[in-house]
Amino acid sequence: MRFTGHLDLHRAWERTFRRARLPLAYTQGYHPQPRIQLAGALPLGFTSAAELADIWLEQDLAAEAALDALHGAAPPGLSLLGASVIDDRWPPLQVLLRSATYTVTLAGPAPDLAERVSALLAQTALPRTRRDKAYDLRPLIESLEPAPAPQTLTMQLAARDAATGRPEEVVDALGLESAGARYHRTGLLLDSPTTRLVAVTAPAGADDRAEAQADDPGPDV
Numbered sequence: 001m002r003f004t005g006h007l008d009l010h011r012a013w014e015r016t017f018r019r020a021r022l023p024l025a026y027t028q029g030y031h032p033q034p035r036i037q038l039a040g041a042l043p044l045g046f047t048s049a050a051e052l053a054d055i056w057l058e059q060d061l062a063a064e065a066a067l068d069a070l071h072g073a074a075p076p077g078l079s080l081l082g083a084s085v086i087d088d089r090w091p092p093l094q095v096l097l098r099s100a101t102y103t104v105t106l107a108g109p110a111p112d113l114a115e116r117v118s119a120l121l122a123q124t125a126l127p128r129t130r131r132d133k134a135y136d137l138r139p140l141i142e143s144l145e146p147a148p149a150p151q152t153l154t155m156q157l158a159a160r161d162a163a164t165g166r167p168e169e170v171v172d173a174l175g176l177e178s179a180g181a182r183y184h185r186t187g188l189l190l191d192s193p194t195t196r197l198v199a200v201t202a203p204a205g206a207d208d209r210a211e212a213q214a215d216d217p218g219p220d221v
Helices: 006-019 063-071 113-121 167-173 206-212
Strands: 036-038 053-055 097-105 127-130 133-136 141-146 152-160 182-191 197-201
Touching: 006 036, 006 053, 097 167, 113 141, 127 167, 152 167, 152 182
Parallel strands: none
Antiparallel strands: 036 053, 097 152, 097 182, 127 133, 141 152, 182 197
16 A cells, blocks of 8 residues: 555555444544544555554454454455553553654665765764755654665664654765655664653564555555
8 A cells, every 4th residue: 555645544544444344433523533643654666564553442352353344344455463451541552652763765875885874873963844844854763774685774863752853864965866765764762651662663574564465555445
């Protein structure tokens, strides 16, 4: 579902729950909306194997039972890896999200990639402009290194409210072509309700499945 936008992904989740005949909860008011909150929006054109969502139901249901029902109802390109029942007193995932990890496959050869990375990390500031607002990209880059695979980068970027690093801007800051690169989110790092930082990463094999589905635009949702 690489080319499914954020709002369409919400609709896909809603339709999946309907097909699974699960009691999805809705907001009150004139225009009820499904109570679905993704931890962090996935930019259009990105793939991922480590997304998280808070989803409320109208009645208690075992996580295993819900997951079994959803497996048979999910559209192509949307794979469910796990489910847990959590204490409703916990903060939402959107509040807990702190960082995200990515693998980026560059559009073309970059024989001096290691040197470019070292030079960028040596900078104390990387002034950028996003949506006509100036900001500093450098403090948003928590880690950055060439991956063992050729033409590939791994990075960890801040994903806090009003302080989110974008991997395509990191590629651009390296002086490389960002438009033709492939971006894959591999993990999310959260503050747990006990203030301990926890990492949620793709299980073994999930990245391979996501790459196999990368060119699948998904269903018409």
